[in-house]
Amino acid sequence: MVTELMQQGMTAVEEKLESVVASDIQLLEDASLHIVTSGGKRVRPRVVLLAYLAAGGQDLDSVIPMAAAVEMVHTATLVHDDINDHSLTRRGKVTVHARWGRTFALLTGDYLFTKVYELMAPYGVEPNVMIATACTRLVEGETLQAAAAKSGSMDRETYKQIISLKTASLFEASAKLGAWLAGGSPEIVEAMGTYAYNLGLTFQIVDDILDIIGDPEAMGKPVGLDLSQGRGVLSVAQNGGAGDEEGVTAVAELEEPDPIKQMLAGLRNSGAVEIARLQAEETGSRARRALDKIPPSPARDELVNLIEAVLNRDH
Amino acid sequence: MVTELMQQGMTAVEEKLESVVASDIQLLEDASLHIVTSGGKRVRPRVVLLAYLAAGGQDLDSVIPMAAAVEMVHTATLVHDDINDHSLTRRGKVTVHARWGRTFALLTGDYLFTKVYELMAPYGVEPNVMIATACTRLVEGETLQAAAAKSGSMDRETYKQIISLKTASLFEASAKLGAWLAGGSPEIVEAMGTYAYNLGLTFQIVDDILDIIGDPEAMGKPVGLDLSQGRGVLSVAQNGGAGDEEGVTAVAELEEPDPIKQMLAGLRNSGAVEIARLQAEETGSRARRALDKIPPSPARDELVNLIEAVLNRDH
Numbered sequence: 001m002v003t004e005l006m007q008q009g010m011t012a013v014e015e016k017l018e019s020v021v022a023s024d025i026q027l028l029e030d031a032s033l034h035i036v037t038s039g040g041k042r043v044r045p046r047v048v049l050l051a052y053l054a055a056g057g058q059d060l061d062s063v064i065p066m067a068a069a070v071e072m073v074h075t076a077t078l079v080h081d082d083i084n085d086h087s088l089t090r091r092g093k094v095t096v097h098a099r100w101g102r103t104f105a106l107l108t109g110d111y112l113f114t115k116v117y118e119l120m121a122p123y124g125v126e127p128n129v130m131i132a133t134a135c136t137r138l139v140e141g142e143t144l145q146a147a148a149a150k151s152g153s154m155d156r157e158t159y160k161q162i163i164s165l166k167t168a169s170l171f172e173a174s175a176k177l178g179a180w181l182a183g184g185s186p187e188i189v190e191a192m193g194t195y196a197y198n199l200g201l202t203f204q205i206v207d208d209i210l211d212i213i214g215d216p217e218a219m220g221k222p223v224g225l226d227l228s229q230g231r232g233v234l235s236v237a238q239n240g241g242a243g244d245e246e247g248v249t250a251v252a253e254l255e256e257p258d259p260i261k262q263m264l265a266g267l268r269n270s271g272a273v274e275i276a277r278l279q280a281e282e283t284g285s286r287a288r289r290a291l292d293k294i295p296p297s298p299a300r301d302e303l304v305n306l307i308e309a310v311l312n313r314d315h
Numbered sequence: 316m317v318t319e320l321m322q323q324g325m326t327a328v329e330e331k332l333e334s335v336v337a338s339d340i341q342l343l344e345d346a347s348l349h350i351v352t353s354g355g356k357r358v359r360p361r362v363v364l365l366a367y368l369a370a371g372g373q374d375l376d377s378v379i380p381m382a383a384a385v386e387m388v389h390t391a392t393l394v395h396d397d398i399n400d401h402s403l404t405r406r407g408k409v410t411v412h413a414r415w416g417r418t419f420a421l422l423t424g425d426y427l428f429t430k431v432y433e434l435m436a437p438y439g440v441e442p443n444v445m446i447a448t449a450c451t452r453l454v455e456g457e458t459l460q461a462a463a464a465k466s467g468s469m470d471r472e473t474y475k476q477i478i479s480l481k482t483a484s485l486f487e488a489s490a491k492l493g494a495w496l497a498g499g500s501p502e503i504v505e506a507m508g509t510y511a512y513n514l515g516l517t518f519q520i521v522d523d524i525l526d527i528i529g530d531p532e533a534m535g536k537p538v539g540l541d542l543s544q545g546r547g548v549l550s551v552a553q554n555g556g557a558g559d560e561e562g563v564t565a566v567a568e569l570e571e572p573d574p575i576k577q578m579l580a581g582l583r584n585s586g587a588v589e590i591a592r593l594q595a596e597e598t599g600s601r602a603r604r605a606l607d608k609i610p611p612s613p614a615r616d617e618l619v620n621l622i623e624a625v626l627n628r629d630h
Contacts, residue, residue, distance in 0.1 A: 025455045027462055080425060084418045103399045106421065107458045110395060113428055114450040121443035128436035128443060135429040140340045143422045147342055 002053065002298035009049045009060050009067070010042060016068040017075075020115050031096050031108040032115075035075055038091040041313075043203060044070045044174045046306065051175040051192045053299035057182030066127065066181060069119035070174045073135055076112035077142065079105055084146065127177050134173035141166025163204040164197075171200030191293035195303065198287035203310045205280040212267050214315065284311050317368065317613035324364045324375045324382070325357060331383040332390075335430050346411050346423040347430075350390055353406040356628075358518060359385045359489045361621065366490040366507045368614035372497030381442065381496060384434035385489045388450055391427035392457065394420055399461065442492050449488035456481025478519040479512075486515025506608035510618065513602035518625045520595040527582050529630065599626050 021032035045067035052063045081087070082095040083105050089095060097105035116135070120128050145162045148154040175196030179189045267273065284307045294300050336347035360382035367378045396402070397410040398420050404410060412420035431450070435443050460477045463469040490511030494504045582588065599622045609615050 023451075023455060025458050025462070028455060028458050077425075080421055084421060103461050104458065106395055106399060107454055107461065109425075110392075110428070111451070111454045111458070113425070114447060114454055117432065117443070117447035117450060121447045122440055124440050125437055128432070132429060132432035132436045135432060136338075136426070139422055139426045139429055140338060140343060143340050143343050143419065143426070146418050146422065147340075 002302055005053065005060060006046070006049060006302065009064065010046065012061070012064045013042070013045045013049075013067045013071065016064050016119075017071060020065075020068065020072075020119060021112070023111070027100065027104060028108060028111050031100050031104060032112060034093070034099065035079055035090070035096050035108070035112075038093045040071075040075070040091060042071060043306070043310065044074055044170060047171060047174040047196050047199070047303075048178040050299050050303050050306070051178030051196070052182045053178075054294055054297055054303060055179035055182035055184035055188050055192065057178070063178060063181050065119045066123060066177050067174075069116050069131065070170060070177070072112055072116045072119065073131070073138065073170060076109045076116065077138060079109035079112065081142070083109075123181070126180060130173050130177055130180070134169045137165045137169035141169070163201055163208075167204040167207075168197045168200035171203065172197040188294060191290050195287045195290035195294075198283045198290065199307060199310060201283040202280050202287060202307065205276050205283065206310060206313060209273055209276050209280070210313075210315065212264055212273055280311060317617055320368065320375060321361070321364060321617065324379065325361065327376070327379045328357070328360045328364075328382045328386065331379050331434075332386060335380075335383065335387075335434060336427070338426070342415065342419060343423060343426050346415050346419060347427060349408070349414065350394055350405070350411055350423070350427075353408045355386075355390070355406060357386060358621070358625065359389055359485060362486060362489040362511050362514070362618075363493040365614050365618050365621070366493030366511070367497045368493075369609055369612055369618060370494035370497035370499035370503050370507065372493070378493060378496050380434045381438060381492050382489075384431050384446065385485060385492070387427055387431045387434065388446070388453065388485060391424045391431065392453060394424035394427065396457070398424075438496070441495060445488050445491055445495070449485045452480045452484035456484070478516055478523075482519040482522075483512045483515030486518065487512040490514075503609060506605050510602045510605035510609075513598045513605065514622060514625060516598040517595050517602060517622065520591050520598065521625060521628060524588055524591050524595070525628075525630065527579060527588055595626060 017036045018033060021029055021036060023029040023032070048063060048067035048070055049060065052060070057063060078090060079096050082090055082097045083102055086097075087095050088098045095105070096108050100108070113135075116131070120131055141162050141164070144158065145166060148158050148162065172193045175192040176189050179192040184192065287307050288304060291300055291303055294303075332351045333348060336344055336351060338344040338347075363378060363382035363385055364375065367375070372378060393405060394411050397405055397412045398417055401412075402410050403413045410420070411423050415423070428450075431446070435446055456477050456479070459473065460481060463473050463477065487508045490507040491504050494507040499507065602622050603619060606615055606618055609618075
């Protein structure tokens with residue numbers, strides 16, 4: 001029953017994502033549809049819908065624009081990230097930046113941000129405050145990441161702050177939005193937020209692990225990209241204890257013949273991935289414990305399953 | 316009385332603009348303050364405040380965040396525009412892009428957009444729908460402009476569509492927001508929107524004229540910038556009748572020694588500026604007529620004065 005509802009809901013989210021980017025300016029519509037229809041895991045809108053159902057929501061239609069909005073925030077940032085990272089592929093397709101050029105990619109990202117606004121405006125004050133806060137944190141996280149990568153000052157504390165701001169905050173908002181719209185009590189909304197915040201941390205740590213050990217074909221993008229830009233799970237390795245630190249330092253000094261490949265190999269052998277994996281398991285457990293405060297339901301079971309899916313994904 | 320109120324109000328808007336960009340991420344706060352405190356004409360927030368007062372609003376404090384929000388939309392787009400235009404100076408200061416680099420300028424623009432959201436969220440559904448619509452149109456206008464400049468397909472109709480979308484829509488929203496918050500009737504809100512829409516057209520046409528004939532020192536930026544990028548009032552000249560068309564075509568073919576200077580000189584002599592000036596007077600008159608539907612008040616007088624100020628500005 002929940003599975004069927006969720007399938008209908010996620011289909012409606014896809015349709016909303018596609019219809020809302022319609023524009024008289026053909027280029028904006030084309031570029032928006034290019035990224036919007038390129039797949040993606042859709043974890044955030046799934047969290048919105050499941051949180052809504054688990055908090056007792058009865059009218060799934062009412063939550064669709066909200067679920068589309070959080071995915072749109074994520075999508076807008078992807079388009080801008082790809083400009084800053086000079087990325088040529090994303091989800092196995094050419095990036096907006098590579099296809100339409102930097103100027104139009106920048107404008108397409110801005111356009112998608114305005115669509116977040118359009119989708120959220122009808123929900124009134126509290127949901128808009130929630131998503132505004134999440135959007136601010138997300139940009140702060142992206143900026144901290146770029147600054148730390150540039151200055152080479154990435155350490156474990158900074159890494160935690162980055163993934164909290166850039167990923168966990170939007171996950172948190174997704175669940176709180178769904179639970180709030182369902183009329184959940186402040187305690188339920190808060191517990192749902194704690195669940196999704198930790199799910200977001202888990203998701204990002206796994207993402208950074210996959211950047212090191214992932215299969216480029218399954219990922220739809222090159223591995224080592226984050227690493228090559230001074231980001232991601234490297235920081236965990238750099239601070240993973242004396243043994244690991246030496247291992248990584250030694251590898252980092254090897255600049256020939258391909259420093260990224262060398263660093264990837266070094267990291268794979270340094271124990272860094274295993275440490276990061278343990279951290280992901282830990283944040284996953286926290287997410288699971290937060291659900292204890294939510295009454296049992298098939299939707300809650302799905303929220304539990306989502307933790308497993310995030311932990312075990314290969315792309 | 317209105318003058319004093321407006322001075323207090325505009326000071327409060329400045330304070331709000333500065334306080335809302337505070338961030339734990341120092342770079343974002345620094346870059347945001349750099350552009351936010353660089354002056355600017357503040358026409359849009361002035362329109363919000365005056366429309367609020369002219370529609371009978373009594374509590375100017377309540378409209379300050381809204382006025383700051385519309386200026387923030389404009390400011391965010393300036394930061395992104397400067398990336399796309401490779402501009403090095405803005406308002407007589409170095410641009411965010413020139414000082415912090417492209418990546419951080421892109422993120423700073425995004426950050427400022429999230430602050431629009433934060434400032435507007437407390438106002439509820441209708442104002443947020445209005446500003447979301449204006450933001451979408453603004454980005455559509457910027458995109459149309461970039462596409463037309465790139466393809467060389469700028470004609471008079473496209474120019475009108477561009478300035479309507481990229482400038483007049485946000486002016487329109489500014490006045491409607493103020494009038495709506497004051498509790499103005501739908502007729503008052505609509506009339507105020509028509510006023511500001513035409514004020515916005517006037518503002519942009521004058522802006523494009525100043526790009527051709529302005530004093531670079533008064534402007535705080537180089538003249539001929541828009542022209543050099545295939546935008547602005549050039550289009551008016553290109554379609555300004557057979558005589559003008561020939562004039563511009565002849566000039567455009569002169570590519571040596573400095574094509575921009577040659578085109579500027581040609582445009583100054585082509586009658587294009589005079590045609591554009593007439594159009595600005597016409598849209599200014601429309602703005603004035605729209606105010607006939609607003610009850611007389613000192614604030615309405617100020618809205619009339621604003622048309623004159625926009626028409627007669629030299630920067």
